[in-house]
Amino acid sequence: xxxLINGHDVLLAESLLGFGAAHADxxxxxxxxxxxxxxxxxxxxxxxxVSGGGSGHEPxxxxxxxxxxxxxxxxxxxxxxxxPDQIIAAAQAVDGGAGTLLIVKNYxxxxxxxxxxxxxxxxEVATVLVNDDVAVEDSLYTTGRRGVAGTVVVEKxxxxxxxxxxxxxxxxxxxxRVNAATGSLGVALTSCTVPAAGTPTLEIAEDEIEFGxxxxxxxxxxxxxxxxxxxxxxxMVADVLADLAPARGTPAILLVNGFGATPLLELHxxxxxxRRLLEDAGVPVVRTLVGNYTxxxxxxxxxxxxxxxxxxxLALWDAPVRTAALRWGM
Amino acid sequence: xxxLINGHDVLLAESLLGFGAAHADxxxxxxxxxxxxxxxxxxxxxxxxVSGGGSGHEPxxxxxxxxxxxxxxxxxxxxxxxxPDQIIAAAQAVDGGAGTLLIVKNYxxxxxxxxxxxxxxxxEVATVLVNDDVAVEDSLYTTGRRGVAGTVVVEKxxxxxxxxxxxxxxxxxxxxRVNAATGSLGVALTSCTVPAAGTPTLEIAEDEIEFGxxxxxxxxxxxxxxxxxxxxxxxMVADVLADLAPARGTPAILLVNGFGATPLLELHxxxxxxRRLLEDAGVPVVRTLVGNYTxxxxxxxxxxxxxxxxxxxLALWDAPVRTAALRWGM
Numbered sequence: 001x002x003x004l005i006n007g008h009d010v011l012l013a014e015s016l017l018g019f020g021a022a023h024a025d026x027x028x029x030x031x032x033x034x035x036x037x038x039x040x041x042x043x044x045x046x047x048x049x050v051s052g053g054g055s056g057h058e059p060x061x062x063x064x065x066x067x068x069x070x071x072x073x074x075x076x077x078x079x080x081x082x083x084p085d086q087i088i089a090a091a092q093a094v095d096g097g098a099g100t101l102l103i104v105k106n107y108x109x110x111x112x113x114x115x116x117x118x119x120x121x122x123x124e125v126a127t128v129l130v131n132d133d134v135a136v137e138d139s140l141y142t143t144g145r146r147g148v149a150g151t152v153v154v155e156k157x158x159x160x161x162x163x164x165x166x167x168x169x170x171x172x173x174x175x176x177r178v179n180a181a182t183g184s185l186g187v188a189l190t191s192c193t194v195p196a197a198g199t200p201t202l203e204i205a206e207d208e209i210e211f212g213x214x215x216x217x218x219x220x221x222x223x224x225x226x227x228x229x230x231x232x233x234x235x236m237v238a239d240v241l242a243d244l245a246p247a248r249g250t251p252a253i254l255l256v257n258g259f260g261a262t263p264l265l266e267l268h269x270x271x272x273x274x275r276r277l278l279e280d281a282g283v284p285v286v287r288t289l290v291g292n293y294t295x296x297x298x299x300x301x302x303x304x305x306x307x308x309x310x311x312x313x314l315a316l317w318d319a320p321v322r323t324a325a326l327r328w329g330m
Numbered sequence: 331x332x333x334l335i336n337g338h339d340v341l342l343a344e345s346l347l348g349f350g351a352a353h354a355d356x357x358x359x360x361x362x363x364x365x366x367x368x369x370x371x372x373x374x375x376x377x378x379x380v381s382g383g384g385s386g387h388e389p390x391x392x393x394x395x396x397x398x399x400x401x402x403x404x405x406x407x408x409x410x411x412x413x414p415d416q417i418i419a420a421a422q423a424v425d426g427g428a429g430t431l432l433i434v435k436n437y438x439x440x441x442x443x444x445x446x447x448x449x450x451x452x453x454e455v456a457t458v459l460v461n462d463d464v465a466v467e468d469s470l471y472t473t474g475r476r477g478v479a480g481t482v483v484v485e486k487x488x489x490x491x492x493x494x495x496x497x498x499x500x501x502x503x504x505x506x507r508v509n510a511a512t513g514s515l516g517v518a519l520t521s522c523t524v525p526a527a528g529t530p531t532l533e534i535a536e537d538e539i540e541f542g543x544x545x546x547x548x549x550x551x552x553x554x555x556x557x558x559x560x561x562x563x564x565x566m567v568a569d570v571l572a573d574l575a576p577a578r579g580t581p582a583i584l585l586v587n588g589f590g591a592t593p594l595l596e597l598h599x600x601x602x603x604x605r606r607l608l609e610d611a612g613v614p615v616v617r618t619l620v621g622n623y624t625x626x627x628x629x630x631x632x633x634x635x636x637x638x639x640x641x642x643x644l645a646l647w648d649a650p651v652r653t654a655a656l657r658w659g660m
Contacts, residue, residue, distance in 0.1 A: 018602030058594035189332040261591035264388035272348030
């Protein structure tokens with residue numbers, strides 16, 4: 001294992017200190033317990049939007065903290081759920097008196113710990129579970145589908161609604177709606193290596209890919225031979241469309257998400273093909289993100305996320321945001 | 331070799347089409363010859379800032395095209411200089427009648443082709459050569475030092491000056507000044523693989539790194555055993571400071587640049603250490619970038635870039651910019 005670290009036990013703390021210093025205009029980092037809050041928190045009268053999950057998926061979630069998106073994020077150890085005390089402390093630090101919305105990727109550990117925190121928090125609390133991965137129904141770490149890069153879309157849209165002063169019930173219903181309109185599918189060309197493990201998570205041969213991979217390098221739908229990008233992307237788009245079953249003419253947000261080690265040159269090629277196939281299927285791509293937004297440490301590969309949109313979702317997507325990872329309109 | 335491509339001969343064109351579609355609000359892509367221009371070009375009365383170089387370093391240079399930065403970028407094939415006809419066509423497409431400034435990384439092929447273009451272009455033309463890599467004096471592809479991630483700083487600062495209406499001579503002098511105030515050093519943990527070659531550029535053992543590596547995976551100062559990040563970063567900071575020899579108290583812009591396959595978790599850890607060491611050396615870090623800005627395809631590793639700043643440079647750094655890779659203030 002080759003990594004630029006001083007030891008896997010101090011990696012997260014040292015990295016969070018760097019993140020906090022690099023983005024001191026946007027966030028404050030707390031180390032014990034670990035959480036990241038927007039620098040201007042709490043915002044009185046505003047629903048507090050709180051997310052979190054295992055580290056190793058950066059910029060998710062810390063890179064989504066800031067005006068127009070998350071109020072707080074709780075980073076667990078690499079690929080490990082944050083603890084209830086982290087979540088409680090983070091939610092308390094950003095409580096503006098208008099309730100707390102928890103955005104949780106559907107992994108058993110995350111679900112359990114966010115639920116426990118929700119029970120112990122004062123004030124109104126609602127939870128949106130994100131389960132956008134169409135690849136597998138149940139999996140190694142989940143009952144039901146996994147939450148993957150669609151989380152970025154949910155956090156952006158719900159974050160904009162909270163910023164605009166909408167109620168907790170409104171924000172929660174919107175989050176459910178965006179999640180239901182979102183499907184993702186990923187492929188891995190190489191495995192990630194978890195620092196504490198020291199060896200690759202998956203064994204993938206030099207001529208193989210994992211189709212439908214999860215964001216922890218966990219198995220997906222099938223192991224298959226590497227094919228030209230257009231053939232792989234064709235299958236990815238087909239599977240996402242089969243799940244979402246959009247009416248012809250429904251506009252979409254398309255996110256091509258790198259898993260960490262895939263060059264932008266390849267991600268833009270994937271975007272080119274995916275966009276064309278969506279438009280051929282009667283789904284015009286009206287908003288786009290291409291880049292590393294929900295990574296799996298140093299895994300090579302990418303995922304496609306499609307969100308079927310409407311005027312409300314697009315207006316909230318376009319609303320100003322200023323975070324380490326997304327910045328427009330302010 | 332595992333890559334999400336359809337063939338190395340069509341990779342660049344397909345990727346450029348994706349880039350153009352993903353960023354249609356910012357840029358226009360021309361395929362024959364290949365160049366990227368800002369969507370609102372030409373800007374009458376403004377110095378046109380044009381850069382380019384081999385592909386494989388994305389988001390450099392196409393991701394730097396837009397208001398407040400580059401007017402045009404010319405992508406060559408992967409790790410191959412753009413041709414004079416590309417450069418000429420790009421410069422003509424963005425000519426606002428106030429002269430053309432070429433920003434060129436110091437590689438023999440790039441220097442030759444940009445020089446040839448400069449001779450054939452009508453109107454006033456000036457060139458800024460970027461040679462910020464302190465690792466080696468001459469190298470495989472250069473006479474003198476290599477131009478690496480410091481190019482991003484030069485392009486940002488000079489782009490802001492041109493946007494503010496400053497003259498060609500002013501912009502050129504400023505570019506020279508920023509380049510002279512900038513030093514970079516990179517380390518590779520793994521090799522990149524050029525699609526047309528199909529095999530890794532460098533052989534690096536599982537316990538080794540290349541200290542002082544170039545952005546094409548070319549050899550640097552020395553091959554050495556992997557050490558803890560703090561020890562590696564300590565040597566990187568020391569070498570950059572030895573080159574720049576800053577007066578105590580000089581403020582700096584610090585860029586921690588990922589080469590393509592290094593997780594943000596590690597880049598923020600490197601930033602944490604580098605910032606502390608610079609501040610211990612009396613160089614306060616007043617501006618920051620952490621991320622993949624000048625990559626080497628899928629190479630793991632990173633570089634540090636330090637620019638010694640003053641009020642003029644900082645004001646131009648802070649000026650609004652809106653490109654695929656950098657976006658603030660607008």
